[in-house]
Amino acid sequence: MNLFFHLGRYFILIKRVFSKPEKLSVYMRQIIHEIDNIGISSLPIIAIISFFMGGVITIQAAFGFTSPIIPLYALGFTTRESMLLEFSPTIVCLILAGKIGSNIASEIGSMRITEQIDALEIMGINSAGYLILPKIAAGILILPFLIAISMFLGIFGGYVMGIATGACSSYEFIFGIQAFFEPWKLWYSFSKVITFAFLITSISSYFGYYTHGGALEVGKSSTAAVVYSSILILIFNFILTQLFFT
Amino acid sequence: MIEIKNISKSFGENKVIDDVSFVFEQGKTNLIIGESGSGKTTIMKLMVGLHEIDSGEILYDGLNFPALGVKEKQEVRKKIGMLFQGGALFDSQTLEENIQFPLDMFTTMSKEEKLERVNFCLEKVQLTNKNKLYPGELSGGMKKRAALARAIANSPQYLFCDEPNSGLDPKTSIVIDNLIQSLTHEFNITTIVITHDMNSVVEIGQKILYIYKGKHWWTGNSQEILKTTNPELVDFVFASGFMKEVFNVVKNK
């Protein structure tokens, strides 16, 4: 019952979000602002996490691959596959769900409780469209770039750690990165990223938009935003993986 | 002119507005007065559609607002300026951007024209040169005034003000009252002002609706209110010793 209530209200909100914008130029300005707010500000944390995770994956793999049958370039291969398929698109998006999700929900939530959303409505503006559409658009536009950077830095981190710990040579690692590359896997990864970008921004906006009460409820909304975005990322990760791999 | 006919509203079990009717006239400052919690803000929010009425009609120059579709409602709302009780300025924008916002959205003005209009509005509420401040950097009274500037920016046809002078000193308060009144007369606006302030009531109360516990209790103007014998209204108006003295002066004239 509760689930259907939320689902119904979510889809009604999404329908309002995608109705015709009042003024394109104002929306464009908002999108640029949100790209900065959502995307650029997340870059440092993504860079740090990706670099170290890539490094750790390589070290762990080197530790595990003790059998002489496994060639050393498998290290580069393993790091690339883990980063490309799962770590960057899914785990980094989960981390972003925490950062971006709570940011969006608390921003929109506090606009709700201080009547700023009502003020927009009174001016004759579609508040859902004005507030949410730029966030969704910015998320879908910028997340693929962030994730591409994460992939690159992850593999680079693996390379650095691999060399530094003496697990393999530069030549072997780079050979591994290039080995058995299948381009469709990038389609898979970036389809995931775009789906997750939409989920994070729209779900967090939803919880922010329907905040009732005071500051306490804004906190609850942003928690709910993170929790539900994360759960839906996991569910859609599963669905998309099934679709692409079967 | 906005006419409300027999409007009622309950929040759950709590009947907040009970069968209120009134005509808010064009070119006049229409006041809604009443105790805290009597339902003044609720009436205003019902009128602009932020809450839905349970029953009754709200006619904007004959147009039944609650029955309109989303798009038609938006068209009416573009003619509304509203000052919220809490200000409701956009935190992430400077005063200039706040006031300019309705102009950005709905007009084809050039940058210079917009800036001119912004400065005009800021001057009217005595916030000249405060363009670049953020709402967080303003005092309570300044926020109120800035919000009023935003409400009048796009030359509304209907102006709603929820306690425009709460939090203001008596002198600024009078400036704001006079501003609202002169705009109303000059541009023939239908203005609705909620207030607690008896000073304002006497100054600008051309038509007054007194709400008591969600009910339409008394109507009249600023002259009549001082002569009222309605016991609840007498309690409200003459709650302070100062007003009692004013009353005696008026009576002995």
Ligand SMILES: Nc1ncnc2c1ncn2[C@@H]1O[C@H](COP(=O)(O)OP(=O)(O)OP(=O)(O)O)[C@@H](O)[C@H]1O
């Ligand atoms: N969104 C809401 N949900 C439930 N009850 C509400 C809501 N808004 C207002 N009320 C109730 O309606 C009653 C009238 O509130 P309202 O805000 O209209 O009072 P007011 O006359 O504007 O008071 P004040 O002068 O203090 O601003 C109060 O009892 C309040 O608890």
Ligand SMILES: [Mg+2]
């Ligand atoms: Mg009120």
